[in-house]
Amino acid sequence: MPWRRRETVPGLHLKDSVEPITNDFSITVATVNGSGSQTANVVLLRALFQMGIPVSGKNLFPSNIAGLPTWFTIRLNKDGYIARRAETDILVVMNPETAAEDVASVQPGGIIVLNETIKVPPIPDDRTVYRVPVAKLMEPITTDVKLRRLVGNMIYVGVLAELLGVAEDEIEKALDAQLGRKPKALALNHAAVRAGWEHAHANFTQRPPFRAARMNATQGKILIDGNAAGALGALFGGVTVVTWYPITPSTSLVESLIGYLERFRRDPATGKATFAVVQAEDEIAAIGMVLGAGWAGARSMTSTSGPGISLMSEFTGYGYYAEIPAVIWDIQRVGPSTGLPTRTSQADLLSAHLSSHGDTKHPVLLPSSARDCYEFGTQAFDLAEQLQTPVFVLSDLDLGMNTWMSDPFPYPSEPMQRGKVLTDRELATLPKFERYRDIDGDGVPFRTLPGTTDPKGVYFTRGSGHNEAAQYSEKPEDYRGGMDRLAKKYETARGLVPAPVIDGQGHSAGIIAYGSSHWAVVEARDRLREESGVETDYLLLKALPFTDQVRDFVARHERVYVVEQNRDAQMASLLKIEYPEHAARLRPVLHYDGLPLDARSVMGPIAAGEGAKATARVPEVARR
């Protein structure tokens, strides 16, 4: 039965006379972890995406399996801004525990879809409340109490669809994509959506000031989270050994990768695997296995978060000194132990880049988009093998676990770069082999793999105490020579890591950002221009070590705002160390409350720094 369309009666209600805000608002669903709201939220997100509207979806969830509050926010933006919008325009109240706070967070002019059994404090008149009898609407749909609760989330999907004008066929398509393989569940969910829609249609005569309208800005695009994108990058990067210890928010990277490997990397005839995944006993073992496998010649990786980086640090330094390829993903989160494991951060920059004791510095890739996650997922292996060293990929929870729009990923155009590995045939032509001698002058020596049959190629691997022939040595000149060569190798890395992306030129103010901060910066720059007349140039960092473009950018700008999601201005500190002559130009713009960065948090300090009238900051409720 097709859903009935609302006949628009102009002038019937006050709100209808105001031009609705179209495709530029945010929806927050406040619910309880483990209550089954995820399917409902994805259906809503996908339906809007299918209507051609740019969207992003962010899950603000607690460290909990079930029972604690969780929020899902969907932002629609016709201009393509997909950073978090700090303000809530539309709220769906499904969690009694946080209802009071949630309701207070809604903007004036906003709307609230309220599960009618939930008690809330009086709501100001400039917010519209739509009361929905979720439980009552579920009664005729199923007698199963548990299902009523789970599928009840689809009621608000139907209500929102009706209120906002979300196309029914797109809801159906999105539902079908999610549940098409389970016909019973599909029918049940479908009935719930319809019940919500019918209820809204019959009862809510006051129209909300927001509309979703079809446009054509998502044609051909994909929706993906950064962790799945990174997993695809590893898959097409030819990964063969994956080791890991479960840790939020990196777990889904490896679990996605396992899914892809199982589908695409087993011999269809024999079922045998061209990969090994080992769930290690801890992160120390995980990196040990990666180094063992890398030493033996495999493309090996692990994925972790901050606590894992700390545990891996001794071995990471070993990999640096012994010169063993390794790829380490860090999906950054906040703090140790029962800190905020499910909140985002960019505070591992220094601990990853300088990880371990002794003089160490590691190449770090800084993906800022799902596509970067994919491409760096492949490129990290090339770099690790070309440079014979551990390479970090620093993502974060926002990028890794939230849903991002992206152009489809391109197939790798280059063959895998396996680095300087001598085969038996090559060894046969050489008078001798010395593992740590810099033959090419680029600081990168040649290596051999265990299993090499030519005894000339055999060497013994140790930490820092070795000479060029890999013999044990404590001679000052051997240690220093090795350290200087490693420093030279780091200079070689500057020419191999991805270059920064620069937008704009000629202005006296510049912005440097990296990782998931990118999206808020893009929006902030446009709005600074429009709202405050502040023009900026922008450099998006993609990796450490810095390339010459970074130095030039800093030198060209009188004021350089370094936007990052940590307290101690970690990237700004590295820039100051690298370019002390320009230290005074660098101005940190910091965000570190565990929430994804939003444009306003970037605009305020920059507008103030540029002497412009700062756009009023909307105070946020402590929790949100």
Next chain:
Amino acid sequence: MSDATPKATGPVAPARNRIGLTRADYDGAKSTLCPGCGHNAITAAIIQAAYETGLKPSEVAKLSGIGCSSKTPAYFLGESHGFNAVHGRMPSIATGVRVANHKLMLIGVSGDGDTASIGLGQFCHLVRRNVPVVYIIENNGVYGLTKGQFSATADVGSTTKGGSINDLMPIDCCALAIELGCGFVARSFSGDQKQLRPLLKAAFAHRGTAVLDVISPCVTFADHEGSSKSYAYVKEHDAPLHDIEYVPYYEDITVDYEPGTTREVEMPDGSHLFLKKLAEDYDPTSRERALSVLHASRAEQKLLTGLLYAQPSLKPFEDELNLVDEALATLPQETVRPPKSVLEAVMEQLKTGKGMTAGAGGG
């Protein structure tokens, strides 16, 4: 018992083994350990066993952690790749090497500090996974490189050279390995080459983790009266379970044992261990029996040596992973990078959301 790494000094033409190598081809660098160190005798036993069984050096990788014992891989099989890892973490390196290239035979050397303290977790998980490694613990109950502190295998009542007494229960790496399901567990003494060599040879033939706990006296810090791992103490308390003879798969079995006097263990490659009964009959295929005799021997202050437990048919880790026959490390790009059509199919799925599952929370 030999004092330094023995060198092959054949008179004219040195003898060659079945793959045409001399004993000297299995030598390594000169030992830098103390003269008389038990570890040097173990090194000699490894060299001899490798030579006699004809291990191909290029198919072996030597691994270790940190400590006196962990230095020794430099002193044997100089024509094999070696990896001196960080303290206590050799098992994870071994696991990585083995999954990357399951054609390599791994000889891991560790000590009691390296295995029973800092590396206890990794040791346990290596055994649990049954990663094929010949895991030799050169056990002297003491930290040598840091000059004489107790290790976790020191017996209750042992003293340091300075006279302090250990009151803590020792960790028995063999009992632990048996408990964790290890398929090959032996204990020996560095001074008993006759027992150690056949055990090493059998361990080389094992497909799984083979744990050899070899009591190896520290002449500098633990060879005194208060030590239960001194040469004198071990010689006095050594209680071999059986006499051991190893017959490799490529040799005919010529020994003829009287029925009831000998037990036989067949290794996966067809080699045999013959265990000749001494005082009592000992069945090394019973886990319960192995654990109970170990327990009883501790009370009797006896050092049981020999093959404590064997179940050579356990599935090794790479079979668990169902790996392709070729080493993962050397698979070509066309095998490990799926074709463009795969990427296109995945992209199509991400456009429509079909077949995708919703993410979840966690902590």
